[in-house]
Amino acid sequence: MTLPTDRERVASRLRIGSELLYLSRQDVEHLQLTRDAILELTRQALVEHGHRRYEMPAKIGVHPYDNVFYHAMPAYLPEPGIVGMKWIECYPDNPRTFDLPQTTGLLVLNDVDSGVPLAVMDSAWLTAMRTPAVTVLAAATLHPDVTTFAMFGCGVQGIEHVRYAALAMPRLETIYVYDTNEAAADALIAKLQPELGLRIVKGESPEAVTKSAQVLSSATVILRQPLAVVQDEWVTAGQTILPCDLNTFWDPRTTHRADKYIVDSIEEHELFASMGYFPDGLPEVVAETGEVLAGVQPGRENADEIIVNSNIGMAVCDIAVGHAIMHHALEHGVGVRLSL
DSSP: OOOOOHHHHHHTTSOBTTEEEEEOHHHHHHTOOOHHHHHHHHHHHHHHHHTTOOBOOOOEEEOSSTTOEEEEEEEEETTTTEEEEEEEEEOTTHHHHTSOOSEEEEEEEEOTTTOOEEEEEEOHHHHHHHHHHHHHHHHHHHOTTOOEEEEEOOSHHHHHHHHHHHHHOTTOOEEEEEOSSHHHHHHHHHHHHHHHOSEEEEOSSHHHHHTTOSEEEEOOOOOSSOOOOBOGGGOOTTOEEEESSTTSSBOHHHHHHOSEEEESOHHHHHHHHHTTSOTTOOOOOOEEHHHHHHTSSOOOOSTTOOEEEEOOOOHHHHHHHHHHHHHHHHHHTOSEEEEO
16 A cells, blocks of 8 residues: 655645635644654654755844844755744843743645645744754753753743753653742743652752763853853863853853764854854854764763753754644644645
């Protein structure tokens, strides 16, 4: 029996070229694509990227304010036949000023054969899910025996990083969390401690947290000038550091002296460096995250290596997860059909 192609599956539920599927934030969230599924979809996308089976220009953007960005993120994955683009913006002051989310955006998916739009969906939930998936997949590969994990930033990204860490790191025993807003850290612990059954500890200070964990991640603000909250002298041999906030949170001296500096996309990091986000210069990159996951390049080669792995988000992961969300929605009759 011949299985239907991806296009045939879509065409059986959507009039391709005559209509598209619109999925609101509530639609996307209520579809309940599992974290296990998102981890696997993200892993597959990263492996494709590691084998150079993709087309994805560095994300271009505009910056109306100093702490604000809009990014256009197109990508194409030939093997699964997925093409699309995420248009995302980040306004850190939104929650306080307008009672709106910090990050909003849309993802558009197209039919590879004809180019017509297939779906438009809210991308906030998708972004919140795939970002920590990349972090923990890399962490589990670079530090497979990890028992202690630290998360700086206890907002939406911080919460999901802790959830995904518990899922992807089987030997994990203790998670340390820190936020300048103590209430956010308290809320994270109250929410996740009963859910995960792991020991979650609120850190007393960035220094104490840094000195307590083998693997550390940060999801704070993204600024051109480093804040260097975590000082270089606090970082010791054998630690794995996975920033989601470029060069903002960590002392640039650490990234420059690390035994390995790995990034999700060299091209995108070079673009950010050209925009002034690495005023001390971009450290020498030894590999991309997908290459390590695909086994194309080595990860950790000895226990004493300091490894910094900067992941700022790639559209190949967005379209892979979005594609699965679209199929899930079509199968369950979720969303609104809009005429083209």
